[in-house]
Every structure is written in structure tokens, then in C-alpha cells.
Amino acid sequence: MEAGLIHWAKLYASYYITLLFIMNPFGAAPIFADIAEKLSPRERNQLINYVSLVVLGLLYVMALTGEFLLEVYHVTIMQFRLAGGIILLAIALYRLTGRPITQTPDPRDAAIVPLSMPILVGPATITYLILFSTQGHILVLLAVIPAVTFTVWAVLMGADIILRRVGRNVMVILTRISALFVGAVGAAMIDAVVRDWIKYSCTCRTS
Numbered sequence: 001m002e003a004g005l006i007h008w009a010k011l012y013a014s015y016y017i018t019l020l021f022i023m024n025p026f027g028a029a030p031i032f033a034d035i036a037e038k039l040s041p042r043e044r045n046q047l048i049n050y051v052s053l054v055v056l057g058l059l060y061v062m063a064l065t066g067e068f069l070l071e072v073y074h075v076t077i078m079q080f081r082l083a084g085g086i087i088l089l090a091i092a093l094y095r096l097t098g099r100p101i102t103q104t105p106d107p108r109d110a111a112i113v114p115l116s117m118p119i120l121v122g123p124a125t126i127t128y129l130i131l132f133s134t135q136g137h138i139l140v141l142l143a144v145i146p147a148v149t150f151t152v153w154a155v156l157m158g159a160d161i162i163l164r165r166v167g168r169n170v171m172v173i174l175t176r177i178s179a180l181f182v183g184a185v186g187a188a189m190i191d192a193v194v195r196d197w198i199k200y201s202c203t204c205r206t207s
Helices: 002-023 025-035 041-064 066-072 077-096 109-120 123-135 138-157 159-206
Strands: none
Touching: 002 025, 002 123, 002 138, 002 159, 025 109, 025 138, 025 159, 041 066, 041 109, 041 123, 041 138, 066 123, 077 123, 077 159, 123 138, 123 159, 138 159
């Protein structure tokens, strides 16, 4: 019984940490601070709440419709894993090179685009959700989503405090570190596909 609880706790923690690193709310904090700079405290809180609700809805939609989307587009899980790994590596490389802001959109328009998507729920996040909803433990993934969304809400709520205390340079460093983990996840996905292909090729030759 205790071993089973430990197993599920580790799995939950693994899903939570991976999804949080991929979404990277700490990297989104400086962007949010720039967008919401001229808002009143009440308007900022409303914007954060709205962004969090949109993120929560997007995460659940992607997690629950992942298998259906694969069937609609006639894509196998192996093909999607390869594409997902490439996307994760691309996202990681993009984060490592920085993410400059060329213009500040209206805060009310920015709640969905770009804050919710693609900054928080981007291609890397969607890839992870579809993959783990089809090959992982869907119930654990669904249970992780509210915790991750709450973390996003908390980070955005404390964005100004975080930036004042740790500074933008530290936030940039944290973004680079998270990019390394995202790249590692992408490399692991590609490695799994290559191993499966080699195993399948060897099986076909022996048969």
C-alpha cells in the first residue's frame, strides 16, 4: 500500500515538474509585468484570474482530446513523439537565445494571445499533453493540471515582487535553465522513437 502511494506521488511530482518547466511561468513573469504595467491593482488581478482560467481550460481541452486529434489527423503516436521531440528542442533553443518584446499589446487583448497562448500553452505544452494523455496516466495528468495552473496564477500574482527581489537577470537565468530541461525532454522523446524504430526493424528482419 505504502509503495503504491509512493509510486503515484513520484509520478504526480514528475508530471507536475515536467509540465511546469515546459510552460515556464517564471519566464512569462517579465512579459506579464510589461503588459500589465499601466493597469491598476484591481485590473491586474482580474487579468491574472482570466489568464489562469483560460490556461486551465486549454490544458484540459488538449489533455482530453489528444487521442481524438491523433485519429483525426491520421498520425501515429510514434510520429507525433518524433515531431514533439523536435518541437521541444526548437522551443528550448529559442528560449536559450532570449525572447525580446518588440511591442506591448493591450492588456485586455493579451489575456488569451499571447499570455495564455502561445507563451504559457504553446506548442511544447500541447505536445506534452497529447503525448502523456495517450501514453501516460491520464488521471494523474488531469490531477496535475489544477496544481500547475495554480502555480502559474501564483507566479503572475507575484511577478512584480519576484522581479524586484531577484531581478530580471536572474529570471533570464531561470528561463535558460528551464530551457535545458525542456531540451532534455525533447531529446528523450526522439531517443525513444529511434530505439523503437531500431527494435521494429530488427524484429522485421528476424521474422
